[in-house]
Amino acid sequence: MNTEIRELEPKELWNKFTDLNAVPRPSKKEERVIEFMVNFGKTLGLETFEDKVGNVIIKKPATSGMEDRQTVIMQSHLDMVHQKNNDTQFDFDTQGIDMFVDGDWVKAKGTTLGADNGIGVATIMAILESTTISHPAIEALFTIDEETGMTGAKGLEGGLLTGDILLNLDTEEDDEIGVGCAGGVDVTAIRSYNEEETPEFKTGYKITVKGLQGGHSGMDIHKGFGNANKLMNRLLFDGFENFGLRISEIDGGSLRNAIPRESRAIVVIDAMSEAAFHSEMDEISEAIKTEYKTLEPNLTIEITKVDTPKMMMDLGVQEGFTRALYAACNGVYRMSPDIPDLVETSNNIARVIVKDGEIKIACLTRSSVETSKWDLANMLRATFELTGCEVEFDGDYPGWKPDMDSNILKVLSTLYKEMNGKEAHVAACHAGLECGILGQNYPNMEMISFGPNIKGAHSPDERVQISSVQKYWKFVLEILKNIPKK
Structure with a gap:
């Protein structure tokens, strides 16, 4: 199952996404995916730990020549929204997502796909596993329960992370750089x-x-x-x-x-x-x-x-x-x-x-x-x-207040224009990202959000664009190469 997904480029990302989507990971029931992620980090020989609320943190040293760059926190959430069509027989607690390729899109058969935020998680996993990608010191932060309460972000204590810059990989338009988001209340x-x-x-x-x-x-x-x-x-x-x-x-x-x-x-x-x-x-x-x-x-x-x-x-x-x-x-x-x-x-x-x-x-x-x-x-x-x-x-x-003068925004805006020949759309969004919450305990951290084209999130029509993932992956690699010096 899902073998055609593993053949997509970039293979390192799509293989990690396929591995992740084999693990049931509904909000509030992340025990299996937490164990999966902890085992992943420890298997790589990297410093890996679970905090008191269930977030997983994996730290990887800078590659050669990048030791003088600022430490980067790469962040995505582990849980996914579980929705299915009324006539679809599927048990989210026991089954992995059944995916297929439809033209330039990856979709799921009658259920949500989990590209939100599985593509972000898979991106970070691929970078942690790589021995060839240049990057500064990385603190990978995998939060839980983003979709139904953001309790992972809320429970993350100050002092666990030392990074200066946070890259949130949870935006759903590949021409957009996110600098703010909405807060919410049930x-x-x-x-x-x-x-x-x-x-x-x-x-x-x-x-x-x-x-x-x-x-x-x-x-x-x-x-x-x-x-x-x-x-x-x-x-x-x-x-x-x-x-x-x-x-x-x-x-x-x-x-x-x-x-x-x-x-x-x-x-x-x-x-x-x-x-x-x-x-x-x-x-x-x-x-x-x-x-x-x-x-x-x-x-x-x-x-x-x-x-x-x-x-x-x-x-x-x-x-x-x-x-x-x-x-x-x-x-x-x-x-x-x-x-x-x-x-x-x-x-x-x-x-x-x-x-x-x-x-x-x-x-x-x-x-x-x-x-x-x-x-x-x-x-x-x-x-x-x-x-x-x-x-x-x-x-x-809380929401996340835009900082239009941040250094990381300047880096991403410049790179996007150089790579695509046009300006990125710098915007706040009406979704609830975790940046505003994380900023409460890490107020001096610069934060930015971006991602590939994902349509129909939170519905069985959810799909992620293959060509957009390729564009996004190249962008991620260039960003890591151009992180400012300390």
Whole structure:
């Protein structure tokens, strides 16, 4: 499996990526990949250790003639987002990623690929293993749990690293040099409700929204992709307004940092209204698909009859719940007034669960401005509290403030122009990189972020461009040769 990937150039990078993708590495369950990385470093005879939270650090001395250069920290995260298509049979806890080549792209069969941030990890591994690549002293930092809380970066103690420059290999456009990113906070609304017995003469239906693109809730949030939870709520709201539809359960979305692609709801309606219900649902479904036909050509809304559920949500709670979800901000809240085309603040309504008397709504709010982040978080809190929910804030992490005068930015900008004949796009991004967190304990460290073209991150459409990886690899090697002297 994956033998064709190993034949791609640069082979040293693609072989390490293939080795890495054979190891299950979901966020919060990184034990196997931590062991894999520790064994890798020790097998090379390099100083290798795991810190108290699970980050792995491997140190390699400078190659001959490079001893007078500043020490470089090369950093990527070990965990990956686990998403799969609904009809894909795959166990992320036990199986390695099944990859294939499609033209100029490497993809996975029905699952996320793990190029985010596996290409960065593989890059560092290839450099650590090489006996021919010129480089200064390297401290390789492999963090854990970037995708669901950044607890690795948060738990990294000051003093473990001595490097002056940090190269974060977690950007997804090969013409971009990252100098800043958004911070974020998890916003979770919960409440219990009384269930009512379903009366006689009711009929059960399952409503399914699927086929959406999904994507990264930071990098893709401005693209206007459909959010399965918002679309489902629109159907439920309309069904209640017109036919007294009652909710039995909802299961929508998955991870906070992934735009939800699918949602499923079990509902009940009056048996005598079935024909009118079908007609109304078909009409609103077609209207939604027409609205999204350009961005979401594969959007499917299915209405199928099922056994009538025995219990349904309390009527008053249902009214408040659907109204709150309708009112809650999803998508771009504010564009940056200072940086063209940069999303400043956004929210992703990522997960909606209604079952067995419990409601949970999970959001990820992002912003490059702390005050704006909390403004939106409090707006969501107020919206959900008005319907009786308790709202919790968790997983707060800071953004990374751009330093447009850093020496490492000058090095990368100059090299990029020399190698490509044009200027790189120097930008902040709306994703949550670890640089801002790492900078709290290492405030004097210069930081920069870059990487190859990766599309569809956090979705089963994730893919990495082969030619871009080749371009990026050459860039990495030139950067290491041109690290400033101490």
